[in-house]
Amino acid sequence: MCGIVGYVGAQQAAPLLVEGLTRLEHRGYDSAGIAVVGSRLQVTKKAGRVRDLAAALPKRLAGKVGIGHTRWATHGPATDANAHPHTDTAGQVAVVHNGIVDNAAALRARLAADGVELVSDTDTEVFAHLVARSGADTLEGKVVEALAQVEGTYGLAVVHAGFPDRIVVARHGSPLIVGVGDREMFVASDLAALVRHTTTVAHLDDGELATVTATGFTTFRHDLSRTATQASEVDIDPSVYGQGEHGDVSGAPRMYTEILEQPASVERTLRGRLDERFGTTHLGGLNLDPRELRAFRRVKILGCGSAYYVGEMGASLIEELARVPADAEPASEFRYRNPIIEPDTLYVAVSQSGETVDTLLAVEEIKRKGGRVVGLVNVVGSAIARATDGGIYLHAGPEIAVASTKALTTMFVGFALLAIQLGRVRDLSVADGKRLVTGLQRLPGQIGEILKTEDDVAAIAQDLAQAESLFFVGRVRGYPVAREGAQKLKEITYRHAEAYPTSELKHGPLALISPQVPTVAIVPDDELTDRNVAALHEIAARGGPLVVVTHPEVDLGTLDVRRIEVPRNETELDPILLTVPLQLLAYHASLALGLDVDKPRNLAKSVTVE
Template sequence: MCGIFAYLSYSSPKERSFVIETLLNGLSRLEYRGYDSAGMAIDGNANNETRIYKQVGKVAALRKLVGEDEKDMGHVYQSQFGMAHTRWATHGEPSSNNSHPHRSDDNNTFTVIHNGIVTNYKEIKTVLENKGYSFKTDTDTEVVVKLIKYVYDSQRGAKLAFPDLVKAVCRELEGASAFIFKSTHYPNEVVVFRRGSPLMVGIKTDKKLTADFVDVEYFNEAGVTENNSDVPIKRIQNQLFSTSHSDNKGVEYIFSSDSSAIIEHTRKVLFLEENDIAHISQNGDLRIHRLTREEGMSSIRSIKTLEMELAEIMKGSFPHFMLKEIYEQPESVVNTMRGRVDFANNKVILGGLQSHLSSIRRCRRIVFCACGTSYHSCIATRAIFEELTEIPVSLELASDFLDRKSPIFRDDVCVFVSQSGETADTILAMKYCLQRGALCVGVTNTVGSTISRETHCGVHINAGPEIGVASTKAYTSQYLALVMMALQLGEDRSSMTERRQEIIQGLKELPGKIKEVLNLDDSLKQISKDGLHGEKSLLILGRGYNNATSLEGALKIKELAYIHCEGIPAGELKHGPLALIDETMPIILIMTNDIHYNKTRSALQQVVARKGLPIILCNEGNEGLPEKCKTIVIPKTVDCLSGIMAIIPLQILSYHLAIMNGVDVDFPRNLAKSVTVE
């Protein structure tokens, strides 16, 4: 949920203003993750000096603070380091004092930024307090930076290598975290550590790369003790850069918790794995260390190329990222299908599943596990999975699944759905299932994410970067990817051939029909103004494939417009919710032409009988609707795809309601795009 960004230029002369602007711009790219304060640390003018700036509020407030204080913006440095952070309060209230970076003492001997939670910080804090250390903040992170100073001081003059020191500290920490460490004892060196929270290293240089990977070095299992400062390690086998004396070009490293902050600098990225320690040495070399040797863990870290464009993370002519992403859906669904759907032969081929298809088809059940909007995409596609594959399907909210420690067996297939691929609860559920021998499938929108790397196989939804906190195009692409997965798994059942062909041809028409829905924007804005603005509560009713639509639509209105909204299965109306219905209760009823139409019409009659006047979301040609009811008419499509068509008007309604209520649509209060802590 916090954002980490750092920049190091080695033998690459840069003005201080460039480094500061790079840090601030990196934080701006991470704003969508949600935060309440921001800060940065940069190299000062004096030898080994570190300057720290922290401010509550937006990145703009930090920019103002730095601009008022820094006087030597034009000074050029051969090598320079800075790290920056956006904080989402977990331990301690939002305040300048509790913001990152945190320091070990008044001299800034050690500084650190941190994403995640140290679950055993209270125990460590007690130990350090007993040794005379005092604390100035309420955070768990300050414990880490005090601990690293304690370990350093306890070596009694025997100076540890910086990565050895970080290793000794991180072995004592529990919980999912990512750290970036800087120290005046180790000038021009940087150490980063990843455990459970995402972290990657971008590489920008004109140097000749001699390899597209970095070997992993292993620490001695004995660890670091006061009497054992020389920790033998396995030396690296390759040099990443040419060491020719004629090659005196510099190198820049960019560290971030999110690729969206790196792409404008470089496409070359190294994704850190669990328990990796990355070290930039004094001579600018990148090395990867690990705490322990683990069976099955790769001995190299490959340098990947980011497949995204800078324009994808810019708003362009749109006032908000969310509106841009709503309007990108005709294109994003095409990208989800591109190269995977053969419309001429009615075939679906998902390459990421190909080698595991037979195992999935033989499984005894499919378990979907996700959170929030991703969970709704699983609800939306459960029925088509069961219909096409005839395999039992169960749905699990990741947090509840972990609380119950639900039984998982070796012949289960567990599907983990997450836009970011870094959702903490979903990752923990994935690890739980991996430990029990289940075949694990990842469905994500982020290449290189934890879920995409650690599952056995998976599907990348190819929706493109989604910056708005409220998910829009990722939801429709998740929905679509899961339908495609069901189509591929069910192609060995000849009895379903005609049904599969109907759905695949429906996929072909989908982009054009989504464009028709987007043309309703002006009328939806008017409905928002006349029928919903100013209301304190709202009900959305749906049935069948649109049960999930009612839930997802309600979530959008809650998180964006700050209006209490419930998504209710229309079949459950008489089991309690009917008590809420009267002439004052605003209602949206999803009533598309499918096999549940008559049952949904029964729900409409019950609402009207109690003087309710619902807004009806229906298809062209629907007859017998009350004249007084407002309607939102969308194109008809195959029943299992109707949820994609029906959710888009609700996304647009929630957007306009949020604007009318004065909400910052891209950054709704108290919410984060990527929930990387439990």
């Protein structure tokens, strides 16, 4: 969960490295550092943000080869000593690393027994010493010998004062890409770091290494045999990695711009995929024909965090429209219970980045056991996109804020597209298909309507921000919405928020209701409205303050509530509209508390370590 950047070329490396780290800071922001190879190896690193590193850089830091890193801590606290890059005792080798060395304790003990003085608490430092102690004649050989002693995951970049023209990189479990420029080359863990300079990139596979020089790159395996990895052009507009597509809010937090971008993101997700004539959808990227789609008897959805919660929404939608059993499960737990992989089950892996390691490992487990798995991802060329048998690209545009908004919305739309297609090859009528296709077409405009209520939501958020603990409740379609709402609030306000099915309150949690514990209730206009309203009376009778996210048609009688209304769509599609105001609620509550919305404590955007 860290950001890596590297440069080799004719320009001074330091400014390019700092620029790249700034664009990767969403991947880790407790410390940062760079190593530059010029007449000697020079390293500067600093606890804190990239801006703190930039302020600490010496005025003269000459060198045209370098690597940089922004860190999210796994081993050791955020200190200058624990910041990357890490070096060997002689200061000849510098290493940046994303991942976890499982046998770090044993390696540290062995190095200490050999008289090596270890100066950090990190697992990464062992790499630098192992490379320095290798007897190989080449930097490639030294890195391979070091990696042979390591157990765990890594995205790794190494420079050496004795080999000043190159960077050697390696991947096992953590993403790394090589960017091809004009007589200059780049290395990064994320396209965001280099897209201003090149959109021609090569994605390293697990177990692959590369040597990167100013004139090109070569890839190879641990036995030093060459591989044939090629660079290709990525179809992306570099400008979208700037301050956001929504030009009216320049300088605003990225989460805010990404909330406002949702109507346009949903339009992109839908573009070219709706068949109004036959009431179905076009999803050629699935690589599944109608006969194959009909053969599936179950759908299993795997994701982490918000992707898991939207997977629950998707499972409910698939069951309702396609009438096949569907469920969602945390990808982080899936492979550890030795799952039974069924040939007639369609597995769906959900990840904004396409690099979430728990989800990627679940995909690999499914593939290893012969299952059919498709991806729902936002990043073209990502690891999950390449590992699956097909999938649906979300086209949400780059999402930088840690708390997911537009990616989550487009994930739900992706599930709706899949559910309609699965339903139409089964028993979903053309009339219902057309009804849902029309509903999807209305979504961008309706999301825009919800965003216009921001001031009213912000006023409610100001009050909720003062509560130390909150409940979010909903039933059936509304329960995953409640879970996602609680997640958002926890992520960026640090308030305790717990989600429950509304029907479960009377089975224990009702004991916690009091005037100090507000409840945010999801109450759509559907077949369960009366039961939901009855539960609201139970909460009100115990003095619990109520915020109700609902439709204009819902009559709450004499209940004293703060009401947030969203427009009605088709009942099956309403959950996504009910989710949008919860994003605004969390955002404005965080602002009211004076917190950094885009960089919540202890969290990073892409979770690329177990």
